[in-house]
Amino acid sequence: MCCGGCAKCLGVTLIPLAVLCTLANILLFFPGGNVESSDHISSEVWCFGGILGSGVLMVFPALVFLGLKNNDCCGCCGNESCGKRFAMFSSIIFAAVGVVGAGYSxxxxxxxxxxxxxxxxxxxxxxxxFENGDYLGNHTLWEMCDSPQSVVPWNLTLFSLLLIMSGVQMVLCAIQAINGLLGTICGNCCGGDGAV
Known part of the structure; x- marks a missing residue:
């Protein structure tokens, strides 16, 4: 499979994940589905892990990965293969940005x-x-929270989703880093002619 085609598939997958991570982080500003004052919102929500890390920072790699399939750069001194190799190399840098953003989230x-x-x-x-995650295995501790209602399952569900989706984003960006390295060494298609 062409390296550019693989990158496009990864980019298509990253866009909805970035949107979902952003939505999950926004929902965390409404603990238990209620509107609360800012000092009643968990401090980790204010770190904007889903909005900045897995959201905004993930858009840049995703757009770069999407554009690699259609890259028709004329390359170095008219050498098209060189231009495609440079584009694949640049995707490694954006993949690293994606890993950092998803890692933060x-x-x-x-x-x-x-x-x-x-x-x-x-x-x-x-x-x-709660401390040291002791509430995760003992649901009776959840009764320690009187208000907002259902805040424990709310936070648990949304932060778990953010954890899983950011983990998937890190894996996808790591795959593109390897794919970009192969594309840099072999050209956009490792099958020989460099066609996309």
Whole structure:
């Protein structure tokens, strides 16, 4: 398979993942589906892992990967193969940007899952009642959160989705880094003639 065709498939996959990550992060600003004041929103939500890391930063690699299939660069001194190799090399740099963005989102999500959400306890104080992820295996601890209602499953679901999707994004960008390296060495098609 041509390296440019593979890159286009990866780019097509990254776009919906970036949109979903952005939506998941936006939903986290409404804990339990409720509108709360900013100090009642978990601090990890304000890191914008899904919006910046897996969202905005992922758009750039995705667009570059999509454009590689149709790259008709005239290349170095009219050598088309050289231009395609340079385009594949540049995709490695954008793949690295994608890995960094998705990695940021992955780390923020992992920390958020470990810390749990901020919520109101029975005495009305807002705090992080869970530590070291102890609530993940013990659902009876969820009752420590009185408000917002259903905040624990809300945060757990959305941060888990962000964790999984950013992990997939990192894998896809790593695949493109390898694909870009092959395209740089072999040309856009490793089968010989350099056609896309």
């Amino acid at each position: 992955f780390i923020v999500s992992a920390v958020a899952l470990n810390n749990g959400p901020i919520c109101s306890s029975s005495n009305g104080t807002w705090l992080y009642p």
